Amino acid sequence: MIEMSQIEKSFGENHVLRGVDFTLHSATVHALMGENGAGKSTLMNILSGIHKRDKGIIKMDGAEVDYSSPKDSEEAGIQFIHQELNIWPDMTVLENLFIGKEVRNKFGMLDERQMTAEARRIFKRLDFNLPLNRLAGKCSIGEQQMIEISKALMTDAKVIIMDEPTAALTDKEIEHLFIMMNQLKAEGVAFVYISHRMDEIFKIADEITVMRDGISVMSKPTQETSYNEIVQAMVGRSLDQQFPERTTIPGEIILEVSDLTNDEFGLEGINFNLRKGEILGFSGLMGAGRTEIMRSLFGIDKGRKKVTLNGKPVTINSPQDAIKNRFGFITENRKDEGLVLDASIKDNMTLANLKSFAKNGVVQNNPLEEFVNEMQKRLSVKSNKDLPVSSLSGGNQQKVVLAKWIGNGPAVLILDEPTRGIDVGAKREIYTLMNELTDRGLSIIMVSSEMPEIIGLSDRVYVLQEGRITGELAKEQISQENIMTLATGGVLNG
Template sequence: MSSKLLEMREVSKKFPGVYALKGVNFELESGEVHALLGENGAGKSTLMKILGGIYRIDEGKIFINGQEVKIDDVKDAQKYGISIIHQEIVLVPYLSIAENIYLGREPMTKAGFIDEHTMFENAQQFLDDFDLGLSARTLINELTVAQQQMIEIIKAVSFNSKIIVMDEPTSSLSEKEVDFLFKTIRNLKQQGVGMVYISHRMNELFEITDRITVMRDGTYIGTVKTKETTNEKLIAMMVGRELNNYYVRDFSAPGETVLKVSDLTKKGVLEGASFELKKGEILGFAGLVGAGRSELMKCIFGLDSFEQGEIFVNGSKVAIKNPNDAIRHKIAYVTENRKEEGLFLIKSVQYNMTIKILDEFMKFFRVNAKYENKETDHYINELSIKTPNAEQEVGNLSGGNQQKVLISRWLATNPKVLILDEPTRGVDVGAKAEIYTIMNRLVKEGVSIIMISSELPEVINMSDRVAVMCKGKIQTILNKDHFSQETIMHYATGGH
């Protein structure tokens, strides 16, 4: 009999033409937080989908509390006390919190009806235990992303799960909300719950995990104790080499003002936002979740309207009523939510890359396929996009490669101003370094970049200047010699 909560031995999974996993080992102790680390496409999600019953194992064995088990579907996983909290929230938006927690397993009365009283009462008890200050009758679509994330955790706990998988749980959380999540994780540890923690944010791993298992290209690389390793060692295990010059940036004096935003106001969202963007610079935007950074950029790009304010491009006042107006003024916007707002996941790499420049190779309803192929091949090579071919569905690519496809779509429009909203969210360290290299090359070529990021090291290392927002206001704009995490957080939390 093994004392381990979970063992996965020599696990393999093959999809048509390729091994997604080959001989992978993973184990989890009771009351342990065990990180699963690897580049996008390393096989982490495939391994966890096997554990969660979404995929069936091809080779290998799974043991729960020392007993070999067969997990053929999600119900089997739940039966063995396994819950997976996916990166993309999978709650039903127009049902209440209670209805989501008990969806598909509602308590029933003797007469065969749903026992709503018991359901809402039990759900409220969970909410109170987690000190969320929410009513169990609140609809999911009224909650913030962070609150929805906590409901997912409560749902997992309500199953009496002994194994909880968390996939990028902090990707949409503010610093305060991350602290609350970590407090919850520590409480679950004390209850003997084992947690698999998937994240690309290395600082989190050192704060919350006990051990780290690294995967690369569908294979098991090794397991280390968190307190006995370093950032550099983990990166070398992940990418198979030392990753020097992680933040790639050559700083030079920026040029003239290319974009000026004056007194942009939207009631309840933005209050007198003003800034200038210069040629060949990266202007970082920092702030907590809800500070208004994305909302400001959507107004500039014509996705949202505003009540007051002016926008100037190259010194001339412009009217941007919709994204086509912005594109005509050589402004491009890479959204933070690539899956819902950016990409056509069931369409090809080529379709996603060229959709914004169709008029360049279409004439009288005929497509100049040679030109389209040339453009597609150029960006696949230029951005080092890993794809079998240009006809591959984007949804089958790793997160980092999906992000590079989305960036290439906007680069194809030859923008002078490129707005990047969380450009490296959910992207591994190797792909991050590649995206930084792309950004660095663009500013050297005279493109001006606005970068919204919740990762302060990214903001500090990549930006020429940083605008800090709080509650719809730009609190300050800092020059590079005044950057520090403490200074940025001072202004982000409302300091003057």
């Protein structure tokens, strides 16, 4: 049992934790929820010895503890599996499992036989199998997640902290993860489960603690709460509905894509169109080719295609061609592909449209500052614009990427997993902005793995399976049953 009482933590003048209480019982899954920036990760970083608390008490099994480093907390049986997995891609699965914990024989040589036996014992315990000589970089995200869990169990973990563990997993991998968690829970292991996915919380969690603005505002058994109560605790107000009402009526076809083919990714003969002011959803199971289609359309990945924009053929062989033709693309990996993390919020917001602020080749500061101030106001990004964008929460980082492309005045905006890893309040703000943009005539293509998002926002949906479009659904046809039927190769009745 772990008890954290009145934990406080500041970074300079930024008071991240203002007196948090959190109790974790053995053999439970305890969900830790809150908006981005609420302090969840900071609290767990303190528990795992990454940060030192300013005030407060931590007890383990009734005895006060103070972990000054991650090594201290690991020795006490606490393991933190971060959202960014700690995997060495050019090393084998076995090498990853034993990095820093190598077993040596009496001659000081690596004892591969003993390490292999221990690895197989852990895999058997998890009902999981993976070639130990495979390079970790060749493993799926789900397999890499299981490697991290295996590493935790090799240290006889009593507590496993998981930060957004399912963000990049397939449905099958999530199901296997939950089976494994329930198995370990039965053996006495406790989990702290940080996630924004409400449906998962109600499936796996025994207890829920909600944080808001650096304090814990609610803690109770999962079965005693509801979606609405959790949302209200997270955002401090009631959200009348998860998705804002769509009032825009899509107009004429502005974009036609035909015979899009990319042999590398198994895409062949992809045909679709997009209407003015429309939110067009692309759905399908993981690996169906949704992201690959968007990357090929935007000119990031090479392939063949015919593109007609506003009735005129256009050539898009590179992102520069796409931007010139008024396309914008928010990729699913915002940190690696959408942002310059060390650069300021202001610089990131103006990255794609500096030319529009230039006169005779010189950037004009006044209009640039006005644009950034307006974007911060409209998108509720309250931080100092000169701070590095890495200092922002995930939701605010996504808003900065949106601002970057909005400032470029696109006619077509591609959003790939626009709300992945973002809390419910920030999601609602992004959904509202999407509605505002389409009201003004901008057209949106949205790729999402979240079924409620596809159903709640799309005016029309294309469904993919294994690199081909298996069906197109009009607004009145969009349902989970119809999407899953088409995504698995089935045929709709009638």
